[in-house]
Amino acid sequence: MQKMDIQIQDEFWNRYTELVRNTVIPYQWEALNDRIENAEPSYAIQNFKIAAGHMEGEFGGWIFQDSDLYKWLEAVAYSLRRHPDPELEHIADEAIDLIGQAQHENGYVNTYFTIQEPGREWSNMYEAHELYCAGHMIEAAVAYYQATGKRKLLDIACRFVDLINRTFGTQPDQIRAYCGHQEIELALVKLHELTGEARYLNLSRYFIDERGTKPSYFVEEWERRGRTSIWNQGTPNLEVYQSHLPVREQTVAVGHSVRAVYMYTAMADLARLTGDAKLRVACERLWANTTGKQMYITGGIGATHLGEAFTFDYDLPNDTVYAETCASIGLIFWARRMLRLDMKSEYADVMERALFNNVLGSMSKDGQHFFYVNPLEVWPDASLHNPDRRHVKPVRQKWFGCSCCPPNVARLLSSLNEYIYDVSHDGKTVFTHLYIGSEATFELACGKVRLRQRAALPWEGRVEFQVSLPEGGNNAEFELALRIPAWFQKGQPLLNVNGEAQSYDVDKGYAKVNRIWTEGDLAEWLLPMETTLIAAHPAIRADAGRAAIQRGPLVYCLEEADNGKPLTSLSLSNEPNLSDYLDAELLGGCVVVEGDGLVTDDTAWPEGQLYRPLSKETTAVRFKAIPYFLWGNRQAGEMSVWMRQ
Amino acid sequence: MQKMDIQIQDEFWNRYTELVRNTVIPYQWEALNDRIENAEPSYAIQNFKIAAGHMEGEFGGWIFQDSDLYKWLEAVAYSLRRHPDPELEHIADEAIDLIGQAQHENGYVNTYFTIQEPGREWSNMYEAHELYCAGHMIEAAVAYYQATGKRKLLDIACRFVDLINRTFGTQPDQIRAYCGHQEIELALVKLHELTGEARYLNLSRYFIDERGTKPSYFVEEWERRGRTSIWNQGTPNLEVYQSHLPVREQTVAVGHSVRAVYMYTAMADLARLTGDAKLRVACERLWANTTGKQMYITGGIGATHLGEAFTFDYDLPNDTVYAETCASIGLIFWARRMLRLDMKSEYADVMERALFNNVLGSMSKDGQHFFYVNPLEVWPDASLHNPDRRHVKPVRQKWFGCSCCPPNVARLLSSLNEYIYDVSHDGKTVFTHLYIGSEATFELACGKVRLRQRAALPWEGRVEFQVSLPEGGNNAEFELALRIPAWFQKGQPLLNVNGEAQSYDVDKGYAKVNRIWTEGDLAEWLLPMETTLIAAHPAIRADAGRAAIQRGPLVYCLEEADNGKPLTSLSLSNEPNLSDYLDAELLGGCVVVEGDGLVTDDTAWPEGQLYRPLSKETTAVRFKAIPYFLWGNRQAGEMSVWMRQ
Structure with a gap:
């Protein structure tokens, strides 16, 4: 490297x-x-x-x-x-x-x-x-x-x-x-x-x-x-500790999720450093299972608090969820190592998903309160009065007796600079995984190169790279590889160099442009964000008939503070007319999404009656969604990522 | 009495x-x-x-x-x-x-x-x-x-x-x-x-x-x-044992649900026998809370397996449910005592609901397998692989280490004759709570009266009462009080006596006809059944946007055996065109309900992708529902009471 x-x-x-x-x-x-x-x-x-x-x-x-x-x-x-x-x-x-x-x-x-x-x-x-x-x-x-x-x-x-x-x-x-x-x-x-x-x-x-x-x-x-x-x-539960099978024979993510992803991280490291092909295949298989069958839309992993563990494919309940902060951090560690093994954008996509949603959401705006469990659905009364949900806290806590998560957040966020770039082994390509404004200096085959990245994420998908050559030469030939985010769905993003459209090749999810760069060259990478309704795989029973809102890398959620309660009474209109705008005041400034919804009319329910013939009377409302990572920074209340269609 | x-x-x-x-x-x-x-x-x-x-x-x-x-x-x-x-x-x-x-x-x-x-x-x-x-x-x-x-x-x-x-x-x-x-x-x-x-x-x-x-x-x-x-x-949890407050001060059902309803049963008995008004008010208050805020549509009670307990108002999850068989039996005991305290049809409605659904469903058709927990939604893989659902069994068990339920079912079903009728204190009124074919002899104020009840429930709502006077007299004046079931929604049921329409008064949910009855008189009580879609109170988050099928006293459910899986992919059409027919072969003979549904089209999901932009493509299907009490008598599979609208 x-x-x-x-x-x-x-x-x-x-x-x-x-x-x-x-x-x-x-x-x-x-x-x-x-x-x-x-x-x-x-x-x-x-x-x-x-x-x-x-x-x-x-x-x-x-x-x-x-x-x-x-x-x-x-x-x-x-x-x-x-x-x-x-x-x-x-x-x-x-x-x-x-x-x-x-x-x-x-x-x-x-x-x-x-x-x-x-x-x-x-x-x-x-x-x-x-x-x-x-x-x-x-x-x-x-x-x-x-x-x-x-x-x-x-x-x-x-x-x-x-x-x-x-x-x-x-x-x-x-x-x-x-x-x-x-x-x-x-x-x-x-x-x-x-x-x-x-x-x-x-x-x-x-x-x-x-x-x-x-x-x-x-x-x-x-x-x-x-x-x-x-x-x-009783007898040790070997699956919980991922010691039920030799690691190269493991095919699905099982057991305690933090232990699992820490192990997979080391496996990816060892596969890279030793060239162990079986280990590499095991990593790829476990990655496919973890992120393709057992991951929440927020990048959370671990569906049950009992054993803080994975359960099984497509079992992703939103209410009894675990999605421990440390597990998502471990997933980011692992994704980082998978990138070093093979520069495929899907690894960086997961890294970005977990970072912007599950991990950022675990910490309060004041940096002094933390979630250990990161639910996708909260009903504060249930957290208090239903012991099956007691582990789901509706507000972040000051410190935990088992306080693995807060220091893990601190060490990840303070080392985030290590997650942005990679340089290929031959020193000829600079890979950009994450769009985070930064000053970077690389020792490339062509010599020393600086890249000043400016990014407006997560609110806008504009990224600029300005090249400078500190060793004084005017020209440097290297390849710039830019990740095409999975959330960008409108064909191929536009790349301009010095104001002119630049063609590029796409390789494993990266846009690659090889050229002779000159001091001061400016590359603009345009990833306009659209607010999109997302569906979950039909085998995820918990999300059937529901949609989540995503805009760029951010998953959105509804809070009681904006939409009243019960949030479950609210559903998406067939034509929800989603709109978004920057609210500079709200929660320190964020892009808010609004849309047309329908609220079940419950005014006619007689007191004390639980069930009655169905009527479909609803009232039109305009709902308001905020980025998931900002939830729970106002009063305690209901929260939900997935909305009924 | x-x-x-x-x-x-x-x-x-x-x-x-x-x-x-x-x-x-x-x-x-x-x-x-x-x-x-x-x-x-x-x-x-x-x-x-x-x-x-x-x-x-x-x-x-x-x-x-x-x-x-x-x-x-x-x-x-x-x-x-x-x-x-x-x-x-x-x-x-x-x-x-x-x-x-x-x-x-x-x-x-x-x-x-x-x-x-x-x-x-x-x-x-x-x-x-x-x-x-x-x-x-x-x-x-x-x-x-x-x-x-x-x-x-x-x-x-x-x-x-x-x-x-x-x-x-x-x-x-x-x-x-x-x-x-x-x-x-x-x-x-x-x-x-x-x-x-x-x-x-x-x-x-x-x-x-x-x-x-x-x-x-x-x-x-x-x-x-x-x-x-x-x-x-730790310190004894007094709420679990309903010993947190003197019973007359208890206002909501809390704690272990079997303990609770056994106690409420005794309280209702004592209120009746001692005339204790405070105790009676406490019974009525606890009844309103239990059946008006904490009861499943199947007559199940107890929302969590932790402590086998009530949780709180409107918290009725279908998947992590408890709804223990014994608790529903206790609810029937209690309802029976509430009727003795006050002949109001709502008590008999709950008795019938719990009996025909939760309790009957707890036993297999062969009488040798039993559910302890009676879920409203089953995903067999989750019962096996998610420890939060381990208490929910997808198939009835032979016998339990803690086997309170099977003998409780046996004693209830073998004493069911005690749940059908009551005679008023003055000996002038015969109340019919349940429509169950039977031969009954009453010692009334007017002398001995026999009623032969013939009922076609739960499949058809036709009930006949034939009067006979075994002491030989030709005339006997008494009042027949017939419960108007809550599931009968089309105005007032028709009562014919000897083929002619008979008017009646309605008092606390009972149709009352006082007349001089003659040997051989035949009263026909017509309760034509309609298949109805039922909604749950909007505060029940778990049932939001969903409907259940009910026909007469029976709640219906969908099984994988008839509808494939995942059942969550299936939703009701806007115009579901429900129809019903007797299938004499199926599960020993039962009325089946069919309707128009839509299945999410998942053929286009790429392998290994969990989330993607929403598309609303669906396929029309005809779904098939069977009575809840008969579920789980074929192979293990998914089951669901509530369907997405």
Whole structure:
């Protein structure tokens, strides 16, 4: 992969980058230190202080609580890379010192086992998340080194990895196991790519290759533990942990959705780095299943809260949905890796869908409240009074006891610059996956090239690229490859270079124009947005007879605040005459969609009668839809993505 | 209440009565003895054998397992009343002997505590079901005495009740408690009505009056038990057990739905027998809430499997539904008692709705398979692969570990003769609640009167009553009151007496005709049935934009066997041209409804695409609906009551 340096400069995204820097990161630091009033405590820093011997006490929070600190450090690293901040860096350095103090002589770091069950390390690979936490430490260490050049966390991580490398494997004196929650696999690839050390790649491959082999390590371990378990009863459920089959034999996405997509991410990395064709085919098959049969229109995945899991093909209920924030973030990780494996626009389409809808929607406008579950339909009373819907929150929460999602959002948004471009192996093509205003510098075969991208997304589909050649030459031959978004449905988009229409080839969903570029050349890429009604595949029972509104990459939704309740009384007119306009005041400014609808007339229902002969009396109304990612930023109320036709 | 003697003679119902007698009762005896292959064992008889000292072993099954034997005995009693059967009576007598042998010196009977926790009796009123089991013993004892004249079980029950009467109450040496599962309250009323003993009525009233008072007995007991619990964690959930408020202050149906309706049944009994106006008002308020805001169109109640409970007003999901068979049976019990309190047709309407749909549908045509949960929408794959739907079975089961429902169906169907008529207090009016062919003899103010009812329900709305006067007189003046069913929507039904139109008054939903009847008089009551599309209240989100088919008392449904899948692809045409016809072959003979529908054309969906711009292409089809109560008697497949408009 060629070198790229990309900095986001975008009216829409700067708001998020700054929100993460100015609000999310400081807020989460307060949360990690248990200083947020009326929020569930995190215990993360306290656990490290106890493990480091600075204070006495019990371990608090979930067994994987350490990972919240690591994910925060990773987000801090990305933020420092763009915005140096000595004060923040100092806080981070102190947290890293604390981690070092909690590290054992042999390299081991995990505050739960240090505090609560010393001597029982690696005894519950099925549930104890030790390698999962190690993986997040590695990711943070790599990012922090890249941002600051400081090796301390990287050294801590490498010492830990060396211990893990000695401990796990196929040799007789090693534990032939893998982690119940995949994560270290993808982290080890990052460590390999930073250091060039083959052993990290081999360790990742070992974990992937070993997973799902028979006899099952998890079952044998459970027998040895006396058939006890932290959360689960009975024999380990191997599907939940994607350990029911060797990964190359897995054909459909099953089990805990975050574990699944973290694993698929590592598989795609390994397929690329090792040229393993079977692994690649498995990735493609799992991708087709996940995004072609088990994905919500918002890019959410995971249809049930029980096990936070995938269910089965076309089962995408909108009300009992899970669609965890972390799962969509993991889907974006995976999509990014699939692009590196094969530059096909469908991977970037899914990345964009999940980012603009499920992930952005998980955070409140103030950056201090988060959804863990991202429903497509909310009835606040049902969330309160029907236990089947209790996991669906009608308003974002301050912090969660299991708070994996908020720091995951922070690290994704602060590293979004890595998701925009790729350069082909031969250094001759620049691929643009996402239309996000940015300043990018590439080391291409032709030399150094800068691209200033200006984009008006998600509100308008105008994108400009201005070429500059910082090394002074006047000409540079390279190919610009621009993703044709799946949401653009009107033939081929128009590309102008210096005001003149430019023809292009289309390859795997990318418009490719190869030419000799000159300093100051301006490419305009025109993707006019249409508000479109979308239908779901007929096998998705939950969406039958319904339509969703999409405009560009944004899925829309109806809120009670604009349309009253029950929202289910509202249906689309046969000719809905959709219109859209920018409302600069609403929710910080957004494009609103309006349309003609019909409301069931319920004035004639006698009190206390539930059923009566059908009458089709309806009243015409003009409904109003807002972008899904902005829902729930006013008072609690009903929300729905899918409307009855 | 005047004396009545009613025997069912009805083509439709005889099939069920005989099924109960010839199949259900013998089959359930085998089940109680753990002799059904591949079915979950009951342990009920074995528990009694162990408790009686005939064999050694552990207690098996649920803590309330004894009640299954009592409910079976009750069903046997009803069956013997109509069909003497010395062999069956002998088996029942032996079972009763066994119960007697398991009874303690002091009168106590409960095999769980006798076997498993002797000395811990009455220590967990919240969960241990001792009084619940006692209640079912009492009901069985009353029925068995009425059927056979044999006192043995009645004596066992009375000795037990005397112990309970000494043990519970407001005196200092008594336990001031009530049972976590209401049932004994309604049973004590039956014992009172049989024996005339006031103390049984008073004990029932004590349990009802004490319930929900503060401080909560359940919370105090839980504290004393060391905050332990069998099923629940944390502080007792008082709403689940309807003990959150004194019963007279309860306004909405909450908590476990079977507990609720059993309690409301006792409350209605007590309101009638004691003239307690506040209790009556509470019954009416709870009735209005239950049937006016929380009842499925099938007469099912209980919207969630978590706690088998009511959720809240208008929350009636069709897919994650509970609608337990026992809850609908309890609703019928309650409706019956409300009728005794006040002869209003709406009570009988609900009784009929629950009976013909939810309850009849719970049993297979062969009488050997049962639903515990009665869904309004089934997608078999979702039942298998989505844990949120795992409680919804697409096919009826042989027997359940917690098998409260099958014996409850048996005792209801074998005592259905008690649900048809009432005689007014003054002995001058005969109320007909249900149209079921039968031979009835009444002791009226005017003397003995026989009514031979012939009914063609549920297929045709023709009912005849032939009067005879067995005491030989030629004339008898009495009032015949005929329920006008809520499903009859075309003005007032026609009543002919001896071929001539007879005018009548309407009072609380009953057509009343007072006249001097002569031997052989024939009243014809004409309720022609129309197939009707029914809408649900707009606040029921789950049914928005949908319609159900009803014909007479029967709710219809679509099955995959007739209409393919996914059923959600099918919608009603604007002019559905509904037609109906008797199919003598289908499912033992039933009236089928057909109509014009539209099927979404999905042939153009590319493989692997989940969402695309809406097109409204549809194909016209003729759909076929069958009575809901007959669903699931062919292969497993999709089923749906509500159709998209």
